[in-house]
Amino acid sequence: MINYDVLIVGAGPVGTTFARHIAEKGYKVGLLEKKKNIGVPLQCAGLVGKQIKEVNLLPDELIINKVYGAHIHSPSGHLLTVAKNNPEAYVLDRVGYDKFLAQMAVDAGADLFLNHRVTDVDIKNGIVYSGNDRDEMHGKIIVGADGYNSLMARKVSESGVQKIVQAAQFLVDFDRDLFDTNYVHLHVKSAISPGFIWAIPISASSARIGLFGNLDYHTFKNILKDFLSQDKDCSGYAITKKYHGMIPVYDSKKKLVKDRTILLGDAASQVKPTTGGGLILGFKCAQIAADVTSRALDEDDTRILKDYESEYQNKFKKELIDQLRVQKIFKSLNDDDLDHMFVKLKELGADEIISEYGDMDDQSILVKELVKRGILFKILPKLLSRRIVNLRK
């Protein structure tokens, strides 16, 4: 049986980032991935906030677009435009990025085993079984980075059925230049709220157009097709690819550590509730997990792994719960409410405030600013305003 200091199940972006961190600290790392090819099929819009540059490596050649702002569309077509002077987000070649992160982990010394589906894990004794022959590997610490449908999460929390929402995305080519690539488009509608439709340009004439929410894939496809055929700006298009994926719902009570095992990334539901984005939060957690794991290995004491869960909760729980509340409020608004909100926000100059305080990865800053200036109280029904006030507590 091969022995490792750390065995990681799942070579998605978060698992490979963690693998690199821990291999760079000099530990023996094994990384098991069920797919033959890293990163495919694409299941991501590939939009990440500027913080990515602080939390992970990102070579320029994997950036397709720099995004400076967003056009946000209300159900009946009111428009809010928010913009920054510097790039606020990047559109990534996500397949290329996943492959790059895996290569960086290998370069740091991790052993990558492709085509190795983990079928069972003895989390008490650190034994991982893979493939039809139940090949065995031993790890002093086991990390579950195996995505939304995590086998490892079921081991850590027996009760734990992971709640998920569906996501669908089309790659759409247009017969003419349609987009200013500096801007993404977000369309809100009560039928899909608290999700939204995104159009993320990857060139002037093509975009990733998708949505996420609590509906089935068939309904999503119809919503996207209606969206494309009803919007007069979107005529003359061809759908060149269709993708379907799942996004875990953030669970503040989820258990992340048991025995010698920890969960990371989508397997840990480390996903922003408002946008479904998991990359930046996952990368931040990979760094915390690597630091705690190396301490546990140095001191030969797996009880230290509990520090990962408490550091994660201390750093992110409040922001994530705030985002859940914002999401709940959005869910309760109908199309008229949403339209009214857009009109009022524009009247009150909120687009400028959003441009200044909006942050893709820390939305509570903006909500607090809108509360402080009394803007939310002017636009939402009283009942909803009272709920927002709780965000400050």
Ligand SMILES: Cc1cc2nc3c(=O)[nH]c(=O)nc-3n(C[C@H](O)[C@H](O)[C@H](O)COP(=O)(O)OP(=O)(O)OC[C@H]3O[C@@H](n4cnc5c(N)ncnc54)[C@H](O)[C@@H]3O)c2cc1C
């Ligand atoms: C349509 C869509 C759009 C999205 N858009 C964005 C976006 O724009 N920005 C953003 O930040 N996030 C986005 N996300 C979310 C983002 O893709 C995820 O949060 C991110 O991929 C999580 O990375 P991960 O490494 O935790 O998990 P994953 O990327 O899911 O990787 C898990 C890996 O584990 C492997 N695996 C699973 N089970 C086993 C097993 N038993 N044995 C071995 N290997 C196994 C899988 O094959 C996979 O490679 C989007 C998601 C979807 C579905």
